[in-house]
Amino acid sequence: MHQKYFLEQVKTKSIELGFDELGITDLKNFEFNSVKIKEFIDNNYHGEMYWMKDKIEIRSDPKNIWNEAKSAIVLGINYGPESNPLNDLKKVKRGYISIYSRRKDYHKIIKSKLKVLARYIQKIEPSKVKVFVDTAPLMEKPLASAAGLGWQGKHTNLVSRNYGSWLFIGVILTNIYFRNKKKIKSNCGTCSKCIDVCPTKAIIKPYTLDARRCISYLTIEHKTHIQKDFRIKIGNRIFGCDDCLAVCPWNKFAKKYSDIKLSYIKKLDMPNLKIFLSFSENDFIIYFIGTPIKRLGYNRFMRNVLIAVANSKDLSLIDDVLKKLDSRNEFIRAMAVWALFCLSKSRFLLEKKKRLEAEEFYYVRQEWFNGEYS
Numbered sequence: 001m002h003q004k005y006f007l008e009q010v011k012t013k014s015i016e017l018g019f020d021e022l023g024i025t026d027l028k029n030f031e032f033n034s035v036k037i038k039e040f041i042d043n044n045y046h047g048e049m050y051w052m053k054d055k056i057e058i059r060s061d062p063k064n065i066w067n068e069a070k071s072a073i074v075l076g077i078n079y080g081p082e083s084n085p086l087n088d089l090k091k092v093k094r095g096y097i098s099i100y101s102r103r104k105d106y107h108k109i110i111k112s113k114l115k116v117l118a119r120y121i122q123k124i125e126p127s128k129v130k131v132f133v134d135t136a137p138l139m140e141k142p143l144a145s146a147a148g149l150g151w152q153g154k155h156t157n158l159v160s161r162n163y164g165s166w167l168f169i170g171v172i173l174t175n176i177y178f179r180n181k182k183k184i185k186s187n188c189g190t191c192s193k194c195i196d197v198c199p200t201k202a203i204i205k206p207y208t209l210d211a212r213r214c215i216s217y218l219t220i221e222h223k224t225h226i227q228k229d230f231r232i233k234i235g236n237r238i239f240g241c242d243d244c245l246a247v248c249p250w251n252k253f254a255k256k257y258s259d260i261k262l263s264y265i266k267k268l269d270m271p272n273l274k275i276f277l278s279f280s281e282n283d284f285i286i287y288f289i290g291t292p293i294k295r296l297g298y299n300r301f302m303r304n305v306l307i308a309v310a311n312s313k314d315l316s317l318i319d320d321v322l323k324k325l326d327s328r329n330e331f332i333r334a335m336a337v338w339a340l341f342c343l344s345k346s347r348f349l350l351e352k353k354k355r356l357e358a359e360e361f362y363y364v365r366q367e368w369f370n371g372e373y374s
C-alpha cells in the first residue's frame with residue numbers, strides 16, 4: 001500500500017482511539033543520541049536507576065531492541081492540565097502529585113490503545129509490530145522528535161507545537177520501512193525558563209538533566225535517604241514534579257486534554273497531608289490501586305509525605321509525626337525525626353533524649369545527632 005494512503009488510514013484510526021499526534025520515522029541517524037546517552041551513564045546522572053545502565057547497549061540505538069524493526073510509528077497523547085500546576089505548590093498543607101499521575105496509570109491505558117492500533121495496522125498491511133510505552137530500553141523522546149512530533153526542549157522532554165510540554169509518548173515498531181519525515185529543529189531559542197525554574201538546578205546545562213538532582217527522580221525513583229538541601233526544595237511535592245514543563249511558553253498553544261479514559265482521579269488532586277500521614281500499608285494500597293503512585297511502595301511514599309509535612313510548618317501534624325518515630329522502616333523514621341525538628345524544636349529535643357541512644361541506624365542517628373540541631 002502507498003505510504004501516504006496507509007498513513008491517512010492509521011492516523012484516522014489513531015484519532016478514533018484518542019491519540020492526539022502521530023508521526024513516523026526510520027531507525028537511522030541516532031548516533032548523536034547514542035553518544036549522549038552513554039555520556040549520561042558515564043557521568044552517573046542516572047543515580048540509582050541501574051536498569052538504565054544495565055541495558056545501555058540496547059537503549060543507545062532503537063534498532064537494537066528488535067532486529068527486524070525498520071521504522072517507528074510514534075504516538076502522542078495530550079495530558080495538559082486545566083490550570084497552572086505551579087499554583088498548587090503554594091498549598092503547603094496538601095500533597096502535590098504530578099499532573100501525569102493524577103489519573104489511572106497511563107502505561108496501561110496507552111498500551112491497550114497501542115495494541116488496538118497495532119492490530120489495525122496488521123489488518124490493512126500484513127506486517128510485524130511491537131508496542132512500547134516508557135518501560136522498555138528504547139529512546140522514546142529522540143524517536144518522537146525524529147518522527148516530527150516536536151523537539152527535545154532544554155528540559156530534555158519533547159515539546160510539541162500543538163500541546164506544549166504535556167504529551168505522553170507511545171511507540172509502535174514495525175518491520176515496514178517508512179521514509180523519514182523531516183525532523184523539527186529546536187524552537188527553544190534563547191529561552192531558559194525551564195532551567196531557571198528548577199528548584200534543585202537539575203538541568204545542569206541545556207538539554208542535559210542530572211537525574212540525581214531532579215525532584216521527579218528523588219520522589220519516585222530514589223529508594224533511600226534524601227539529603228537535606230533537596231528536602232527543603234521538594235516543598236509539598238510527594239510524587240514527581242512539573243515545574244520545568246509548566247513554565248514552558250509553548251504551553252500557551254496547548255489544547256485542553258480531551259480523552260475521557262485518561263481523566264483525572266479527583267482524590268489525587270491536592271490531597272490533604274494529614275490523611276496520608278495516618279495511612280497504614282493497607283490503606284496505601286487500597287487508595288492508590290490502579291495509579292502510578294502504587295509502584296512507589298508504602299515506605300517511599302511515607303518518606304515523601306514526611307518531607308512535605310516538614311515543609312508545611314503545620315503544627316497540627318505533630319502528633320501524627322510522633323507515631324512515625326516508631327516506624328520499623330529506617331528511612332521513614334529518619335524523615336519523621338526531620339519533620340519533628342522542623343515543626344517543634346522543643347518536642348524534638350525531648351524525643352531525642354528518649355530515643356537517640358537506642359537508635360542503631362546511621363541516617364536516623366544523623367537526624368537526631370546533627371550538630372546544628374542540638
Ligand code: B12
Nearest residue numbers: 033036040098134140156157158168169207216217240241
Ligand atoms: C529515565 C526517565 C526519567 C528519569 C530521567 C529523565 C531524563 N530526562 O532522562 C526521571 C525519573 C528523572 C524522569 C522524569 C520525568 N519523566 Co521520564 N522517563 C524516563 C525514560 C524511562 C527514559 C529517558 C531517557 O532515556 N533518559 C536518558 C537521557 C540521556 O536521554 P534524553 O532525556 O532523551 O536525553 C537526550 C538529550 O539530552 C539529548 N541531548 C543531549 N545534548 C543535546 C544537545 C542538543 C542540542 C539536543 C537537541 C539534544 C541533546 O541527547 C540525549 C540522548 O538522546 C522515558 C521513557 C523512555 N523509554 O524513553 C520517560 C519519559 C522521558 N518521561 C516522561 C515524563 C512525563 C517525565 C516527567 C515529566 C514526570 C514528572 N512529571 O515527574 C519527568 C520530567 C523530568 C525531566 N525534565 O526530564 C515522558 C516524557 C514525555 C515527553 N513529552 O517528552 C517519557 C517519554 C515517558 C513517556 N512514554 O511518555 N524520567
Ligand code: SF4
Nearest residue numbers: 153154188191194248
Ligand atoms: S521552557 Fe523554554 S527552553 Fe525550556 S523547553 Fe520550553 S521553550 Fe525550551
